[in-house]
Amino acid sequence: MPKIASLLASFAIVAAIVTNAWAQQSPSPTVRIRGTIEAFDGTVLSIKSRDGTDMKVRVTDNVAVFGVARAELSEIKVGSYIGVTAMPEPDGTQKAVAVHLFPENQRGAAEGFRPWDQRPGSTMTNATVAETVKGVDGQSILVKYKDGEKKVVVPPDTPIVSFVAGDKSELKPGAKIIIFSASKKEDGTLEAARVNVGRDGITPPM
Numbered sequence: 001m002p003k004i005a006s007l008l009a010s011f012a013i014v015a016a017i018v019t020n021a022w023a024q025q026s027p028s029p030t031v032r033i034r035g036t037i038e039a040f041d042g043t044v045l046s047i048k049s050r051d052g053t054d055m056k057v058r059v060t061d062n063v064a065v066f067g068v069a070r071a072e073l074s075e076i077k078v079g080s081y082i083g084v085t086a087m088p089e090p091d092g093t094q095k096a097v098a099v100h101l102f103p104e105n106q107r108g109a110a111e112g113f114r115p116w117d118q119r120p121g122s123t124m125t126n127a128t129v130a131e132t133v134k135g136v137d138g139q140s141i142l143v144k145y146k147d148g149e150k151k152v153v154v155p156p157d158t159p160i161v162s163f164v165a166g167d168k169s170e171l172k173p174g175a176k177i178i179i180f181s182a183s184k185k186e187d188g189t190l191e192a193a194r195v196n197v198g199r200d201g202i203t204p205p206m
Contacts, residue, residue: 029183030183031181031182032179032180032181033055033177033192034050034177034178035048035050035055036048036175036177037172037175037177037197038173040168040172040173042168043059044057044059045057045058045059055190056190057191057192058191058192059191059193060193063168063193063195064193064194065167065171066194067163067170067196067198068100068161068162068163068197068199069162070161070202071161071162073139073154073158073160076132076139076141077132078131079129080128081104081107081129082099082102082143083099083100083110084096084098084124084126084150085100085116085122085123085205086122086123086152087122088123089153094125094150094153096152096155097118097119098118098158098160099160100161100162100205101160102162111126111127111145112125112126112145112147113125113127113145113147113148124206126145127143127144127145128144130143130144130149137155138153138158139153140152141154161205170197171197176198176201176204177195177196177197178196178206179192179194180194
């Protein structure tokens with residue numbers, strides 16, 4: 001019996017170590033934030049979210065700031081890496097409500113198709129343009145990603161934007177921002193390593 005008790009104790013210790021290691025490796029939950037900057041003290045952003053909530057987000061020392069700038073549909077070419085915010089259509093196509101172009105050094109970022117929260121039922125597809133054809137209802141684009149492909153219709157009035165390198169000077173009151181993944185720390189605080197800021201009065205449409 002003492003040997004069995006000792007063995008059980010050993011198993012308990014190993015299980016505790018494994019559980020603790022797993023907990024340490026588990027990524028922090030993330031939060032997507034859309035809103036308007038109300039203040040920035042160089043470290044903490046005060047944000048009024050799109051639903052009216054007051055939020056504070058600490059930025060990392062090496063925070064990456066990207067401008068969200070107007071672009072043209074003509075800039076979307078075969079081989080472009082893009083993100084498409086869309087609504088599913090009954091025929092299986094995706095009707096774009098916004099398209100953003102990634103710079104070449106971000107090719108492959110968050111590749112794939114997934115539900116999105118721009119509006120109820122919306123989707124996001126980050127993929128490479130394989131084909132583009134002009135149609136009566138707008139541009140028809142075939143995009144391909146590692147697990148599949150989607151046909152996207154881009155109506156003429158769809159907002160088209162691109163990500164461009166920016167800096168912390170753009171984090172100023174009144175600027176519209178989107179943070180794709182602010183980390184929620186154990187103490188409940190939020191931290192962001194990247195902030196995307198609308199330029200020239202743009203509200204990031206994605």
